[in-house]
Amino acid sequence: MSGYVVVGTQWGDEGKGKVVDLLGSHVDMVVRFQGGNNAGHTVVVDGNKTVLHLLPSGVLNHDALCVIGPGVVVNPFVLLKEMETLESQGAKTDNIRISDRAHILMPYHVRLDELGEESNSKYRVGTTKNGIGPCYADKYSRIGMRMCDLRDWDVFCEKLKETLAFKNAVITKVYGAEPFDYDELVEQFKPIREKLVPMMIDATDVVNNALDEDKTVLFEGAQANMLDINYGTYPFVTSSSPTAAGVLEGVGVGARALGHIIGIVKAYSTRVGEGPFVTEQLNATGDALREKGAEYGATTGRPRRLGWLDLPVVRQAVRINGLTELAITKIDILSGLKEIPVCVAYKLDGKEINYIPASLKDYGRAEPVYKIFKGWDEDISQVRNFADLPVNCQKYIRFIEEYTGVPIALVSVNPERNGNIILKDIF
Numbered sequence: 001m002s003g004y005v006v007v008g009t010q011w012g013d014e015g016k017g018k019v020v021d022l023l024g025s026h027v028d029m030v031v032r033f034q035g036g037n038n039a040g041h042t043v044v045v046d047g048n049k050t051v052l053h054l055l056p057s058g059v060l061n062h063d064a065l066c067v068i069g070p071g072v073v074v075n076p077f078v079l080l081k082e083m084e085t086l087e088s089q090g091a092k093t094d095n096i097r098i099s100d101r102a103h104i105l106m107p108y109h110v111r112l113d114e115l116g117e118e119s120n121s122k123y124r125v126g127t128t129k130n131g132i133g134p135c136y137a138d139k140y141s142r143i144g145m146r147m148c149d150l151r152d153w154d155v156f157c158e159k160l161k162e163t164l165a166f167k168n169a170v171i172t173k174v175y176g177a178e179p180f181d182y183d184e185l186v187e188q189f190k191p192i193r194e195k196l197v198p199m200m201i202d203a204t205d206v207v208n209n210a211l212d213e214d215k216t217v218l219f220e221g222a223q224a225n226m227l228d229i230n231y232g233t234y235p236f237v238t239s240s241s242p243t244a245a246g247v248l249e250g251v252g253v254g255a256r257a258l259g260h261i262i263g264i265v266k267a268y269s270t271r272v273g274e275g276p277f278v279t280e281q282l283n284a285t286g287d288a289l290r291e292k293g294a295e296y297g298a299t300t301g302r303p304r305r306l307g308w309l310d311l312p313v314v315r316q317a318v319r320i321n322g323l324t325e326l327a328i329t330k331i332d333i334l335s336g337l338k339e340i341p342v343c344v345a346y347k348l349d350g351k352e353i354n355y356i357p358a359s360l361k362d363y364g365r366a367e368p369v370y371k372i373f374k375g376w377d378e379d380i381s382q383v384r385n386f387a388d389l390p391v392n393c394q395k396y397i398r399f400i401e402e403y404t405g406v407p408i409a410l411v412s413v414n415p416e417r418n419g420n421i422i423l424k425d426i427f
């Protein structure tokens, strides 16, 4: 069982990129299995910050092969730009491969996402406007363009012509916006095709071969459990499965391949975009935490909504993913608070519940039941041993373990690759 999975347990931005980069030095391969460039994964090494959107966060450890899996939706223009930026910073990108089954996120997907979001519907999701939903919708409507289509130019052009006619009808007739010009689109794809075709592989075959040879493969989740298309706060979710199950369908590996399934838990909660958020703090405390934690979107720059740690949310992630370990991040940001509330249940219609109701109307009415922890004043960002943490901080961390029943492998105390307290050796 040489497969490792990293997933978000809340609403995204838990610090998955940091943890994947850290684990990346131990593995032979890092694989993205879902989502697209809606992700913003930050890696900080010696003060240098890199934000990755489509490239796996293992890319800075050049020894690992970085694979963009079949379940990812790939905006090829964004991908090549991201590679160019990395190269200009001196990083190597010859270790990047793309699944030939991955769907191509087309310029019209971006436009349709923007138009949908600007339409002022009650169900405006607050998406990243990167075309993720429209691209997955086409995939499941069986009118998507796939990477392998680029290998055969005639097939690509023929498919594009047919699909574009339909997309243009929606763009012009539903939204009254400007259509895309077929010839212009074709011209845009000609030069990038030359670059993309040599990077394509049968990723399912390559990853399974690696697992058969007992190589270590790390699967990098984007987004998180509460944004899951099935189990999140639908419709305020993303359009993929950012869970361990997403690895199975998004790469094509068997469940037995997954040995360690590591859930990243931010020590408080953040959310970007619309949707219910029971522990949200729309007050000075929330604002102060946003500033201290630099909680602004790594992809869109939007201010993230702030709230206390919500353990029923984490509990759902534990169950749905079958988490084997947790990694706690950003606990350093909580230093200086007198008291720290943690949500341990919800109150709904006079009853205490510890699950997430399906109906948004119900979830919107749920009230948090808090357990109050005493805070600590010390700056803990340079602590490297658990026993050296202030006792109240230790109690806070141990409570998360107790509540979830999942061992904590790592506590991150600053954004740097080496800013961690290691509690369990998982390699």
Ligand code: GDP
Pocket (backbone or CB within 6 Å): 008, 012, 013, 014, 015, 016, 017, 018, 039, 040, 041, 042, 043, 044, 293, 294, 298, 329, 330, 331, 332, 333, 412, 413, 414, 415
């Ligand atoms: P991801 O989407 O889950 O990869 O997370 P993001 O990169 O969007 O957001 C996490 C932010 O927190 C980034 O700016 C990280 O550099 C930063 N970060 C990660 N871990 C820690 C930590 O333990 N302490 C602090 N202060 N910052 C952290």
Ligand code: IMO
Pocket (backbone or CB within 6 Å): 008, 011, 012, 013, 014, 038, 039, 040, 041, 125, 126, 127, 128, 129, 130, 131, 132, 133, 221, 222, 223, 224, 227, 236, 237, 238, 239, 272, 273, 274, 298
């Ligand atoms: P990482 O991987 C936080 C949110 C958007 C919106 C909803 C749907 O960095 O944790 P989409 O563009 O996917 O259709 O938007 O999901 N969202 C994220 N929030 N972190 C992310 O990724 C996100 N990716 C999407 O804000 O609410």
Ligand code: MG
Pocket (backbone or CB within 6 Å): 012, 013, 014, 039, 040, 041, 042, 298
């Ligand atoms: Mg992020």
